[in-house]
Amino acid sequence: MDRTSYKKRVFNVFRYDPTTGGDGHFDRFELDIEDESKTTVLDALLRIQREHDPSLAFRYACRVNMCGSCGMVINGQEGLACKTVIADLRGKEIDLRPLNHFPVVKDLVVDMDPFFEKYQEAMPYFEALEDQKEPSIIPPDSRERKAIGLSTECIACGCCVSSCTMAHWHKDYMGPAALNRAFTLLADSRDGMRVERLARAMDACYNCRLELNCTEVCPKEISPTRAIKYIQRMAAKEVFKGPPTPLETEGEKEIRGEEPVVGEPWSRRRFLSRATVGISAAAGLFIGGLLTAGAFAPALRSRTRQWVRVGGAGEFMSDREGVKTVQIRYQVEDGFYKNRLTKPVMVSRIADPSGVVVFNSRCTHLGCTVHWDEAKKLFVCACHGGAFYPDGRVKAGPPPRPLVRYRTKVEDGQLFVLEA
């Protein structure tokens, strides 16, 4: 086999053996990689385990960005090993470390119990209002659904918690993932546990210092910061409502494990705690106002879509392979926060020999990545056996719709797609 075109990459992998203890160390592994654009960090780890050291421990399950098991720190930034493509990592050497703030079990495997204990604090389950009319319909294009939408995509990978410095300094801090979950339920008009949930989230949400690390690293492009700001605004509104209603008193006492006494007068401690929250709330209202104007509202408005450069049009027109996967990179603005996105698209000459067609490479079933199979002459999806004809129509499997086609244009010899 001709290996001259292979690229050499060095992987510095954190090792910790619980039987010997200590601080752990890094082991160095070299791999020759044939095509970096088609090799993920998880592929590399599997090769290291197979070819160099079978004792290397790491977690993975779905391989398609759905299960959240393979979260780790890659070159200093949290990410999923199965989603991180080697070609996107700069430098010859790649450092792999376990997630921060979690006890290490072995090598890259951490104990996720603290994560799920915090998650539990947010009461992550849904209970409907007692007088809820059934079926309760929230239309997909309603403000409410759009506000909650993306936040429900959390896969509990722990990347956001690992990136959060407040999670390091405040061991009791519920953290971005749990607060994001609380937000999805608090913003739901059918939520029957609002008082209890808000009381818990209120205690936690002022630990956030707007560092936006969680939003930066989330592999599902969720903004836990936006969720936390939403809770702070809700909390501020509650505080300015005045003395608690009997319902609030019961709920809050229940959380502390005390017998609820309806209509209990305010204690001094309770007044001071409310006043403290009030001051925080005033700040929260100010920041929340800025964020509402800046970060939250734009998510509800329809954003102006932009043309994103794919590459030189001539390069694709002369391509003999027929279908090429290209990573497009662009920036979207979410209030004052700017999010840099990298998305794979498939440029096909097969569907239209006189020009090119660009498909979104997300499967329309669960959003897994679709690849062109040259032997089968089909687009195939690794999970659930989804298959699409060259023109994007569904051939087999569960995908409910054809592949999404981008609008394209050629300008100054460059191919552009209209961002979806």
Ligand code: SF4
């Ligand atoms: Fe992972 Fe994002 Fe959920 Fe945090 S919010 S646990 S980073 S998917």
